[in-house]
Amino acid sequence: MKSAIPLGFLVALLLPASLAFGSASGNLEQVLRFETQEGKGKPAGWGGGPASTLFADSRTVHGGRWSARMERNEESESRFSALTQIMPIDFGGGTLTLRGYLKTDSVEGFAGLWMREDGTAGPVEFDNMRDRGITGTTGWVRYEVTLPLNPRARTLFFGALLSGTGTVWADDFELLVDGAPVAEAPEATRLLTALDTDHEFDGGSGITLTSLTPVQTGNLAVLGRVWGFLKYHHPKVTSGEVNWDYELFRVLPAVLEAGDREAAKTVLLAWIRRLGPVPDCEPCAQLSDSLQLGPDMGWIHDIDLLGADLSAALARVYRNRTLASQIYAAATPGVGNVDLSNENAYPSQASPDAGYRILALFRYWSIIRYWFPYRDLIGTHWDEVLTEFLPRLVAAREPGAYRRELIALIARVHDTHANLWNGLDARPPRGDCRLPVALRFLEGKAVVTGLTTPPGQAGAALRPGDVILSLDGAPVDSLVQAWTPLYAASNIPTRLRDMARTLPVGPCGECLVRGTREGEPLEVGAERVSLAEAPQPSATHDLPGPVFRKLSPDVAYLKLSGVRAADVGSYLRRAAGTKGWVLDLRNYPSEFVVFALGRHLVREPTSFVTFTHVDTSNPGAFVWGVPLALEPEAPLYSGRVVILVDEVTQSSAEYTAMAFRAAPGALVVGSTTAGADGNVSRFPLPGGLETMISGIGVFYPDGRPTQRVGIVPDIEVHPTIQGIREGRDEVLEEALRQILGDSVPETQIREMAKR
Secondary structure (H helix, E strand, O other): OOOOOOHHHOHHHOOOOOOOOOOOOOOHHHHHOOOOOOOOOOOOOOEEEOHHHEEEEOOOOOOOOOEEEEEEOOOOOOOEEEEEEEEEOOEOOOEEEEEEEEEEEEEEEEEEEEEEEEEOOEEEEEEOOHHHOEEEEEEEEEEEEEEEOOOOOOEEEEEEEEEEEEEEEEEEEEEEEOOEEHHHOOEOOOOOOHHHHOOOOOOOOOOOOOOOOHHHHHHHHHHHHHHHHHHHHOHHHHOOOOOHHHHHHHHHHHHHHOOOHHHHHHHHHHHHHHOOOOOOOOOEOOOOOOEEEOOOOHHHHOHHHHOHHHHHHHHHHHHOOEOOOOOOOEEOOOOOOEEOOOOOOOOOOOOOOHHHHHHHHHHHHHHHHHHOOOHHHOOOOHHHHHHHHHHHHHHOOOHHHHHHHHHHHHHOOOOOOOOOOOOHHHOOOOOOEEOOEEEEEEOOEEEEEEEOOOOOOOOOOOOOOOEEEEEOOEEHHHHHHHHHHHOOOOOHHHHHHHHHHHOOEEOOEEEEEEEEEOOEEEEEEEEEEEOOOOOOOOOOOOOOOOOEEEEEOOEEEEEHHHOOHHHHHHHHHHHOOOOEEEEEOOOOOOOOOHHHHHOOOOOOOEEEEEEEEEOOOOOOOEEEOOOEEEOOOOOOOOOEEEEEEOOOOOOHHHHHHHHHOOOOOOEEEEOOOOOOOOOEEEEEEOOOEEEEEEOOEEEOOOOOEOOOOOOOOOEEOOOOHHHHHOOOOHHHHHHHHHHHHHHOOHHHHHHHOOO
16 A cells, blocks of 8 residues: 555655754745845755755746755766655644746656655654655646644655756745745643653663573563553553653562562552543443454453453453543554654663663554554464563663564564564675675576676576576575575565575675586675665566557556556556556565546456554554545557566555456466555664554455565566576466466567567
8 A cells, every 4th residue: 555655755855954944934935935045056045965966056047036946967976865844833723835836847757846754753744745756857836735734743754855856946936825825823731741741861861781580571561561551541651651662660669679470460559550540431442333352351351461450450441441542552544553652762771771771662662552553463373472472672782783683583574564663784694795696586496587797797607597596605495494584584585585685795706606507516605885886676577668559459467566646547548458457566566556548448346455453542452444446537458458567566556456366357376465554553672773563454455464474466476587588488478378368478478578
């Protein structure tokens, strides 16, 4: 499913060099119109980058004397350029709108306005016009992006961007709140909570530990379960009256000092009582009749685990849960995945002490227990994971060890969306260089599928179709086994996909490669070169070349990695009259076209998906939504639809495949997909680390899951080593056979599908 905030375009890291403007700043209007410029250079009052692509322009303007210009070519740094402004959200209102004029010249990629709202833990709202981006050459046109003003947002980032190559000019921006200039917006009325006022442990938890005794581990495991339960159920906590992270640090010393389970129970009971009595609920929360996954609350009645008094205290909290909103968790409007934006990232704790490392474990473990829609598909007893990782994280005193343990913890969830996304440098392999090859696991072996440098340059010692068995004496099979606990993925093919991308990485210089070539032993010295010399291989397996083409008069082909919603009409006209249409999803869709294209593939209203969403009044409960359908719209494509998938088909690509599969007689051809669908929910971990989970459940209308399973092909086809040597696309070949039958010779099928 389409992520709420695409990872590749989180451009708000490009902060402005100037001071942030407040909503009442008298200079803001002039900055937005680029009229504070005093000479050539970077646009005054704006940040962003790369600096070599940003210019003030006095020759091409929409109004006034100056505009901003972003200019990119094939040699430009980074993947995109952005003009960036930042300001605090110290104003109230319902919607935020950024308007501005843009003019483009030869844009290949896309240009647009962008706006992002951040809460304390990161983004809560985002739009960068990617699904309606500007391409080619245009005159001055006014565009706008609008976001709801999220009550959890604290900081606003906005500006213009250019992805790819070309030139874009920007001028005469306006920032509006409910249609009026931001300077006229009312001041925000925001109640302070303990998260704003309690700073006792900002400098550290004060907990010093290097190891745990078995008694301490058992007591801490109970504390973790109780702490997580109270975080999302006790009214004193859910209302923000206490900083629950810091309350953990206050109770930890006494729990660590408890000599046995009974002493720890006494500490926990006294701790809960200090929160004060729990009032009778009015109204009380009730479980929905449309429950898909219920909360796991049996443990609070376990007298052996908790004792009678502690169990009774937790049971009273649970009975009296209310419909009130929660400070630490909310449902994302219009989607239903959990919003965890009030979690504190504690970026100053770059090397978290033992207390903060325990907090990281408790936070992650509790979020999975209460807010992960696929917790029943983890395949591991989640309580045992808590007990296992407590001593591991306490012992992980070095930053690298801490990140590796978190990566290993996250991997236990078996969700391809989940990883320590800004801490993966702690995961093997390590090195500043890579072999300039693309690898893929085929027939159980690591196979070279392409070179990322021209023939004759570094890496030419290897060829497509070569099988790599060892690198510098380390067997690939052994590396896969050793790395598996640190590679988070929903299923084995996706884990091997990610390992294939990193396997070439290592120290710079020559690497001894042993393997086979056409069945014969191979031993070569291949040079690992810098990433600039050997860029990351393409993450797609679709055909190089045009987005749309006809492979023959009877077969149309469309790869979704370059699809544009605005061009759907053109695709339909060109595909009309063909016997079949190959929709290649061995990639990630460049734009969201589920409905724009899908409604032309069905002849009657056809349900293709149903979702589950969180119930914040009943943490741990997930409720069925209404099935979503494609409604037919002319012109209808009358040929056969064949959808291609494999292990790179993930998230939005999987959701798109589900929709296109609704076409009458449609076939899915290929292999297991990534098995991670659903809008993501992001949240931080102490040390400024970032992770996320699949945030909503995505199911077929009959209730069959997609998580971990993926989109199961109707016809399973895998590329072969021999096919790689011959430059064949065996998955596409099978699609052509399904469309053309026996009317076309095999040699012609292979030629049509040639890469």
